[in-house]
Amino acid sequence: MRLVETGNHVAAWGARLSRVEVVSAYPITPQTQVIEEISRFIDEGEMECEYIPVESEHSAMAAMIGAAAMGVRAFSATSSHGLAYMHELLHWAAAVRLPMVMVNVNRALGPGWNIWCDHQDTMAARDTGWIQLYCADHQEILDTVIQAYRISEDPRVILPVMVCYDAFLMSHTYMQVDIPDQEAVDRFLPPFRSLWKLDLEYPFTHGSVIYPDDYEEVRFSMQQAMDNARRVISEAAREYRDLLGFYHGELVETYRMEDAEYALLALGTVASECRVAVDELREMGYPCGLVRIRSYRPFPVAELRELLAPLRAALVIDRAVSFGLEGPLFSEVKAAVYGNGGPSIHGIITGLGGRDVPYDLIVENAMAAFKEKLPHGSHWPAVRLNEHHRLVKRSLEEYWKKEGVR
Amino acid sequence: MRLRDFPAEELFLQGSAACQGCPGSAALRVAFKALGRNTILCVIASCTSVLQSPFPVSALNLPTLNMAFATGGAVGSGMSAAAERLTARGKFKEKPTILVWAGDGGTYDIGIQALSGAAERNADLIYVCYNNEAYSNTGTQRSGATPYAAWTTNTTKGKEEWRKDVAQIMVAHGIPYVATASLAYPTDMFRKFAKAREIRGTRYIEIQAPCPPGWKFPSSHTVKIARLAVQTGMWMLYEHENGKTTYTAGTQRIIQGQAKLLPVEEYLKAQGRFRHLFHPERDEERIAAIQKRISDVFETLQFTHKMKEHIMDIEISPRL
Ligand code: SF4
Numbered sequence: 001m002r003l004v005e006t007g008n009h010v011a012a013w014g015a016r017l018s019r020v021e022v023v024s025a026y027p028i029t030p031q032t033q034v035i036e037e038i039s040r041f042i043d044e045g046e047m048e049c050e051y052i053p054v055e056s057e058h059s060a061m062a063a064m065i066g067a068a069a070m071g072v073r074a075f076s077a078t079s080s081h082g083l084a085y086m087h088e089l090l091h092w093a094a095a096v097r098l099p100m101v102m103v104n105v106n107r108a109l110g111p112g113w114n115i116w117c118d119h120q121d122t123m124a125a126r127d128t129g130w131i132q133l134y135c136a137d138h139q140e141i142l143d144t145v146i147q148a149y150r151i152s153e154d155p156r157v158i159l160p161v162m163v164c165y166d167a168f169l170m171s172h173t174y175m176q177v178d179i180p181d182q183e184a185v186d187r188f189l190p191p192f193r194s195l196w197k198l199d200l201e202y203p204f205t206h207g208s209v210i211y212p213d214d215y216e217e218v219r220f221s222m223q224q225a226m227d228n229a230r231r232v233i234s235e236a237a238r239e240y241r242d243l244l245g246f247y248h249g250e251l252v253e254t255y256r257m258e259d260a261e262y263a264l265l266a267l268g269t270v271a272s273e274c275r276v277a278v279d280e281l282r283e284m285g286y287p288c289g290l291v292r293i294r295s296y297r298p299f300p301v302a303e304l305r306e307l308l309a310p311l312r313a314a315l316v317i318d319r320a321v322s323f324g325l326e327g328p329l330f331s332e333v334k335a336a337v338y339g340n341g342g343p344s345i346h347g348i349i350t351g352l353g354g355r356d357v358p359y360d361l362i363v364e365n366a367m368a369a370f371k372e373k374l375p376h377g378s379h380w381p382a383v384r385l386n387e388h389h390r391l392v393k394r395s396l397e398e399y400w401k402k403e404g405v406r
Numbered sequence: 407m408r409l410r411d412f413p414a415e416e417l418f419l420q421g422s423a424a425c426q427g428c429p430g431s432a433a434l435r436v437a438f439k440a441l442g443r444n445t446i447l448c449v450i451a452s453c454t455s456v457l458q459s460p461f462p463v464s465a466l467n468l469p470t471l472n473m474a475f476a477t478g479g480a481v482g483s484g485m486s487a488a489a490e491r492l493t494a495r496g497k498f499k500e501k502p503t504i505l506v507w508a509g510d511g512g513t514y515d516i517g518i519q520a521l522s523g524a525a526e527r528n529a530d531l532i533y534v535c536y537n538n539e540a541y542s543n544t545g546t547q548r549s550g551a552t553p554y555a556a557w558t559t560n561t562t563k564g565k566e567e568w569r570k571d572v573a574q575i576m577v578a579h580g581i582p583y584v585a586t587a588s589l590a591y592p593t594d595m596f597r598k599f600a601k602a603r604e605i606r607g608t609r610y611i612e613i614q615a616p617c618p619p620g621w622k623f624p625s626s627h628t629v630k631i632a633r634l635a636v637q638t639g640m641w642m643l644y645e646h647e648n649g650k651t652t653y654t655a656g657t658q659r660i661i662q663g664q665a666k667l668l669p670v671e672e673y674l675k676a677q678g679r680f681r682h683l684f685h686p687e688r689d690e691e692r693i694a695a696i697q698k699r700i701s702d703v704f705e706t707l708q709f710t711h712k713m714k715e716h717i718m719d720i721e722i723s724p725r726l
Contacts, residue, residue, distance in 0.1 A: 021491045024484055048494075050487035055523030059480030062473065062520065066448065066484025069471045072491050074484070092474055198446050198469035198485070200502060205464035207472035208449075209456055 001179040007170035010138045010177050011077060011103045011163070012037035014145025016047050017185045018101070020075040021192075024052035024063035026082060029115045030171040031105045034077035057082035061089035061102075068098040069206070071197035073149065075100070079167065080107035080121045087125060093160045094129025094222060096207050097195050099152035100160045101145060106268065106319075107167040108353040116354020117167040119267060119320040122296075123328050129222050131161040131229055132296040134267045138175035140248045141165055147236040150189050154236075156228040158195045164296075166269040167354070180244050188243050226298045233295055251300035253292040256282065257307055260289030262370050263343075265304075265333055266317040267293050270357050274317070277362040284363075286370055293329070304336045311343035315369040317362065318378065319351040326378035347378040355382055407593050407600075412439050422465035424457035427625030429589050429615035429632070431457055431465075433536050434507070436592050438468065440599030441532075445503045446489070448482055450517060451475040452509030453543045453617075454536070468505075476516045479524030482506040482531040490530070503603055504531040511541045513612075514550035514572050521572075521610075525579040528607040532599075535572065535610070538617035546620040553640070555692045557679040558620075564682055564692065568699075576610040577646050583609040585645035589616070590633035594655040598645060614641040622678020631676055637665070638673040639700040653707070661707045670697050 005013070011034045015023065023042075025035040041047035050067075054060045060076050067074040078086065083104050093100060104122055108114040122132060133148060135141045141163065148161040165171065196206065210218065234250040241247035255275050257263065262281070264274045271292035281288040291307055293300060308314055318327025325331060330347030337345070346369035351357040365381050368374045385393070417438035424431040430453050438445070447470040449455055458466045473481045486504045493501040508517060513535035521533060540558050541547040548558040548565050551572070555564040576584045583605050587595040595613065602609040616631040618624065623631055635641035636656035643657040652658075659665040671693060674680040683689045 022484060022487045024480075024487075048491075050490055052483050052487050052529075053527070054480055054483065055519060055526070056480075058476060059483075059520045059523055062477035062480035063484030063487070065473065065477075066471065066481035066486075067488040068484075070446070070485050070488035070492065071497075072488040074488075088474055089477065096471075198471060200444065200446070200469060200498075203467050203469045205458060205466050205470040205472070208458055208464060208470075209460035211460055214461055 002176060003179055004174050004176050005138065006033060006172055006174055007138050007141050007165055008033035008105070008172065009037045010141045011145055012041065013179055014142045015075040016041050017180065017182060018075070018146050018149045018189060019073060020047075020049055021072040022050045022052065022064070022067035022074045023076065024054050024060045024067070024074070025076045025078070026054050026057045026060050028057070028079050028082040030107060030167045031077045031079040031082070031103070033171070034103060057085040058089060061086040061093060064100050064102070065089065065093050065096065065098060068100045068194065069096070069198050071192065071194060073192040075102065077103040077105070079105040080109055083121045083125055084109060087128070090125055090128035090130055095218065097158050098160065099149070099158055099194055101148040101152055101163060102160065103145065103163045103165070105167050105171045106164050114353040115167065117169055117269070117319070118352045118354065119318075120352070122162065122164050123320040123322070125162070126297060126328070129159060130297065131157075131159055131226070133161065133163050134294055134296060135163065135165040135170070136253075136268055136272045136292060138170065138177045139246055141170070142177055142179070143240060143244070143246045143248060146185055146189060147240055150236045151229060151232050153193050154232045155193070155195070157225050157232050159222065159225050159229065164268070169269040178246070184244055188240060230298050230300070249292065249294055251293070251295040251298070252303045252307070253294055254307065255290040255292070257289035257291065260287055261312045262286050262288040262366070263291050263308065263311055263314040264288065264317065264362065264366060265291045265293065265314060265329070267296060267319065267329065270317050270319060270351055273357055273359050274362055276359040277366060280359060280363050281366055284367070286367070288366065299332055299336065301336045304333060305340050305342070308337050308342045309340060313343045313370045313372070314345050315366045316345060316347040317351075317357070318347060318349045321349055321352070321378075330378055344372065346374045348374070349378045349380050350382045407596055409593060412596060413442070415439070417443065417467045419465045419467050421459065421463070422457050423459045424453070425619055425625065427618045427628040428453070428457060429538060429617060429628050430454050430536050432589050432628070433595070433613045433615060436595050437505070437534065437599050440596045441503050441505060441603055443468070444500060445505050446485060447471070448473055448478070448485060448504070448506045450478045450506065450508035450512040451543070452512055453538070454507055454509070456543060475512050477520055478506045478508045478512055478517045478533060479520035479522070479529065482533065483524050483527065483529040486530045506531055506533045508533070508535055509543065510535055510537040510539060510551035511543075511549045514570060518572070522575075522579065525576060525581045525608045525610070528581060530606050530608070532602050532609045532611065535612045536615040537612055538615040538620060539569070540617070540620050542617045542620040554696060555680060555683060557682060573610065573612045577651075579608070581608040581610060582606070583645070583647055585611045586641070586643055587611060587613045588632050588636050588641060588643055588656070589613065590629050590636060591643060591655040594643060620679070622681070623676060627676070631673070634668070634673040634676060637668045638670045639667050639704055640670060640673050660704065661711050663708065667700070667704050670700055
């Protein structure tokens with residue numbers, strides 16, 4: 001079946017085809033349509049599923065943990081402040097070793113209120129033990145949700161998975177998607193399985209007090225699970241291609257990297273935009289390629305080492321900031337290739353709060369980077385002061401004067 | 407039901423890590439006996455997270471998930487929804503009882519949002535608050551359930567506010583069953599749990615849980631203090647169903663005139679947390695304020711009871 005649908009409705013289809021049995025969610029722009037569509041599926045009898053319209057995202061995640069602990073497939077969707085509000089329980093879900101999948105529509109955090117896209121929300125959830133997969137088109141959203149359950153429930157992994165895509169650029173735009181037959185998905189995705197469940201036959205206490213003597217081992221096992229996930233993500237992508245015909249790369253997707261001397265690296269829709277920039281740069285004589293990072297956690301260390309080793313220079317585009325340092329992706333790409341030779345790596349931060357990232361901005365900065373003309377650390381090429389900012393700046397300067405700050 | 411008729415099977419095992427005389431463990435024991443094996447438990451951060459014993463052993467012989475402080479109503483909702491699906495799929499012959507077990511901190515304060523959400527959706531679960539009137543797990547700080555004038559580590563001169571009444575907040579949610587219970591009246595407690603088990607929807611049971619280290623009384627006095635609380639009217643026993651409140655056990659006896667309401671001083675004096683009301687000198691004002699609140703409630707209830715016998719069927723809710 002071929003549909004022209006919004007990214008959000010496509011995500012709902014992903015949950016439906018994965019035969020999710022409990023959905024708990026709280027509405028937040030721009031995620032709302034995901035749960036609206038799911039509740040419509042349920043109302044119209046197209047999905048056998050319990051829908052819990054919880055009173056907050058914290059509760060949405062708690063209910064998912066409860067459902068997954070009972071041994072059913074659970075789903076939720078959130079965004080931005082919703083994800084931030086869940087943060088505590090993101091740790092809980094991963095550490096209690098429960099498989100589940102949640103969609104996050106990447107949106108900026110307030111204040112000021114901003115409903116548009118950037119990646120600050122999921123970057124802040126980076127260290128919670130969730131696998132994070134970033135999509136760049138609608139078909140990929142659908143396929144990734146289904147693959148995410150497969151990855152999450154794999155006995156070598158058993159960690160929750162977050163499927164991320166960009167606010168409005170993907171959540172609300174329409175694109176064509178192929179919806180596979182349920183039987184085909186069933187062949188790919190076995191019925192729910194988990195490491196443990198709340199079992200009346202075998203009463204078991206999970207998540208009680210744990211002393212330093214055992215705690216570290218639990219965390220170590222999560223790290224091992226993340227390492228195992230690398231292989232499992234690849235296997236899932238390949239098997240999905242063999243059974244269902246769609247393939248979106250594995251931990252990374254590359255474009256024109258075969259003979260590249262330069263590369264652009266990014267997550268999500270900016271990476272799609274980068275394809276145009278790559279073509280443009282090639283016309284201008286820079287043999288450039290694109291590395292779109294699909295799996296942010298686990299981080300594709302081996303892939304990056306291999307892809308970047310022969311290059312002269314690379315530019316990382318971050319849609320988030322690690323305040324006090326630089327763009328998080330920038331830091332991590334450098335860390336991944338550190339000690340292995342490789343190119344000089346530059347970083348820009350742009351596209352925050354939904355600011356447009358036009359391909360010519362990418363081209364311009366890529367050329368500067370490739371000529372070693374970008375400043376060190378993350379560079380903010382799109383920042384410009386306008387009248388409002390100057391007004392604020394003037395009052396700040398007056399305040400400093402009053403306080404004797406020079 | 408008499409004590410000796412309680413089921414012999416112990417689902418709360420020996421070797422817990424509770425303090426001596428812990429009310430939480432005693433309450434678990436009675437609740438488990440009344441609910442039986444077809445129960446799945448979720449423990450919300452509280453003394454019970456600790457008293458069940460650390461990994462890898464457990465004193466809880468029911469499948470148990472420990473969860474974060476603010477999650478009670480929500481995690482129970484998720485478990486119940488999943489149980490619904492599993493029962494529909496034939497994995498369970500009979501839908502298990504979902505029991506959420508939280509302290510007053512996780513109920514009155516940080517967890518009230520999730521609890522209220524669950525109650526509004528009428529999620530199918532039993533939510534228990536064992537109320538030791540403080541954050542005992544972290545060493546006795548004030549909670550929304552701490553009574554007026556009680557000492558805690560952050561109300562060293564006695565709490566200045568009156569406690570809120572979550573059982574009544576739950577009554578206002580219109581859920582099918584709300585009950586209060588006391589360790590001193592185990593058969594009453596058992597009956598309430600057994601009744602709650604048979605009802606579908608959100609059921610809320612709150613147990614007053616006198617905590618020896620937090621309230622500063624000898625660990626052998628837990629039940630005595632619990633009984634004094636009821637006898638002095640500091641804790642009231644009732645159940646609320648179908649829009650009607652029925653007083654039970656000790657509270658019922660006082661209202662019906664079969665027992666006398668004891669002066670609250672007897673309760674206050676029995677615990678170190680109210681010591682500053684008597685030493686170095688008597689704080690007449692605060693003692694009188696507490697007594698007046700209780701007496702007002704009971705006078706109204708006793709009056710209504712008499713009227714009801716003679717004239718009509720009126721019901722009022724307790725306010726304390
Ligand atoms: S502090 Fe009180 S409630 Fe907590 S375990 Fe000890 S006796 Fe029980």
